[in-house]
Amino acid sequence: MERSPRHGHEAPTIANLEIYTKARQQCVVEIEDGTRISMNAQSWLSYPLEKRDTTSIGLSGEAYVVTSSNTLIVSTMKGKVTATASDFVIKSAKDYTKMILNNGKLDLYSYSLKKSETLYCPNDLGVLMVGFSDQSGSPVDTLFRVENMDFEMAKMWTRKVRTYKNVPLIVFVDEMSRWEGFTIKRWDCLPKNKLITASVHYQSAKEEVYSAIKDAGVLLYEEKGMLSFCPEDGRNRVAVIERRKHHE
Template sequence: MRNLFLKYLNNTISAEELKILYHYCRIDENDREIDVLIKEYFETETSLDNLAAHSNFEQLKDDSWKNIEKRLKDVPSSKNLVGSFGFKFSIAASLLILGSFSFYMFSRLKADKTRAIELQDIQPGKEPAKLIVSNGTVYNLNGKDEEVISDQSGIRYKDGDTLAKIASNELMTLMTPRGGNYKLTLQDGTRVWLNAQSSLRYPASFNGKERVVELKGEAYFEVAHNSKQPFIVTTASQKVKVLGTSFNINAYANENSTITTLVTGRVQINDKSDHKLQVLVPRQQADNNGASVTVENVDTDLYTAWKEGTFRFRSTPLPDALRQIERWYDLEVDYTDIPSSIKIHASIARDSNLSTVIHALEKITGLKFNVKGRSVSMMK
């Protein structure tokens, strides 16, 4: 069968051999071997990365056979056409498309590779996070994946290296740049994951009746339980009051609303005047647009995937997805003509280069993007 397949691709196959190959291709049990033959041909002819060929293979093969079915749907049964011109034509039609499939896949893979090269490569930002003390001292923190700990002895890295001695009454601000995130353990044991282009203002020690922090941007909290000292996260539009729980808050200034997603425990959402708005239970999300608060049940993993290093989109409007990408890669996106009606379904590693991410969006949406420096716009 391999020899017949190669003869067909080289256009040296006889009519009798063509008939044998055609019948062979029509037998379901031979599908796996046919796949192997086609893959071998791709790998030999294209000289492209084998993994790329395999990752695209199933979808392309499916598309190819759909074309075969479409073109042969009106062909009469081969049983009545043996030896006739019609039967020979049906063989030729099927195998022509099978052969065309190799060219189709080669063209697609070559186009994919060319497009990836055309797109400018930008890695996730490497600017350091900053820790700013209220006395004006600024510390550039080591590594985007590190963690600092605030306790009675001051500020130190998780590995034990001391950063600074800080008085217990000092206010601290942890700031992440575009393209960077950071982890923080507060004096009470509460852990915070701070997303890109965000800031958290907090005291070196919690000495009052409440543990109050101020968030701009996005953060995930695992709050240490203390029933006598509630933990409060304030943002521009609300206050979230908890005793001990884990939750995510998205409060970026360029988003339309503040999104609070509860993973475990229980939280109460108040307005800026401290009037109760909503109480959330696990797997609920509150959308506060400043005028009203709506609550729905959600898959919380979708909204916390960023702290595990993944963009996760599910029915996400394209502009919303682009805002996440914009913050992570330190871009300026022109949202003119970018349709909000297009919804994204994808999971993309946040340590990917920008070209990989943009190329994935192009494949998903069918759109093309211009990337010039750090500016991104949609091709018209």
């Protein structure tokens, strides 16, 4: 994307160009300084039409970013990322911003805490999320850095065949729900400490995802795009089927 000089033309009627991706969609955006942003499914990007001294975008969802030698600022709901000549995966939502660095250096800044955390080593993880105060129990943001995470796993969604080996079930379900577009009824019903090994082609039907989860020994129940891992939903479903058979 490149912004054209006005040359006496009227200013644009909108402040930002906005790009959305749906389920099973990805989009690669290259902006005028050479920065490339690969957006995952169900993501949003905002790009200001007015030229500024520093390139700045807004992002919600998930993206793999390769910046140029110019400074890039990525604004999220909870903070902002400042990066130059680096590449990283970023994931943001209302309650968190997370990223893993591959090369270069970046700063993750918290609006509420008014401080930043610097990522400078490959596989550094930066997290800005809602936590809780030990004293009052009130929600408060936390900002921290973790070393030696798996960048290639964080970038797995960019591949045609996504291969997962002994990854936490919640990670697999989170990635597949974003890609396929299904909703999880209650995340707290997912079995804790359950691992899964599976390979999923990006064009595979969602039923293959369901099968992979079942092959890992986990029961799930699907209805109108809503997935449940709660045992009571399974019992209720069986009861409904039995009642229907009885009436028939």
